[in-house]
Amino acid sequence: MTDAHTSTEFVIERIREAILSGDLRPGEKLHQDKLADMLGISRTPLRTALTALTQSGLVSYESNRGFYVREFSFSDVAGAFQVRAELEATACRLAAFNMSETAERQLFELVEEGDRLLSPGSLSPENLVPYRRMNVGFHTAIMEFAANPWIKTFVESLHNVPLASDRVIMWRDFYVIRRSHDDHHRIARALAKGQGERAAAIMREHITFALEHLHTQLEEYPEDFLRVPTADTRSSKTRTRRRNRRPAA
Known part of the structure; x- marks a missing residue:
């Protein structure tokens, strides 16, 4: 080796x-x-x-x-999401001043890749990793366009709170995935037009909505805490639901 x-x-x-x-x-x-x-x-x-x-x-x-x-409480996760939302909103405001044709093309190519992966009308297990890669690439690109390395440094430290990471995809509800990816479209278009404040507002809502949906999913499917689906994911009929459980503190 x-x-x-x-x-x-x-x-x-x-x-x-x-x-x-x-x-x-x-x-x-x-x-x-x-x-x-x-x-x-x-x-x-x-x-x-x-x-x-x-x-x-x-x-x-x-x-x-x-x-x-390490174990994190939901309060830890929520706090990380809140800080991440503000930092990535700031990245959008700064990136709007630095959008070149190359930068625009990079963002729209990532958005188009997401469209391709979602085109079957669902996010299949085999497409989860490529979709996650696209999502990470989209958020990372905007932070790089912001040209302020501190934003990326601090956001990457927040990704050490696992459920606050941009690698986590709420894959059960295709409507939620589609809605989230529509945010990517709107953020990319706003940045291409130099609309930094608008892109920032969409990004803040994008991340805040992810937190709200995560909370709902953890209440309904506590056994899926940080679980990535595979081809043999258990059906809802056989899945154990313990609604009173919360992520460990």
């Missing part, structure tokens, strides 16, 4: 993506032997990566428990 595949940076990114996508759940113990086998690495870079993830806030460590995925 090449050095690139055994580097600490590679291991950090693999574990981070596993946490943000829901493969590793809040409170789950991170068994080093199991992770080392899964990633095909030795325990030395793994422990270094887990220590780095602890410093970033995604992983916690206790002497009698070891490393485990």
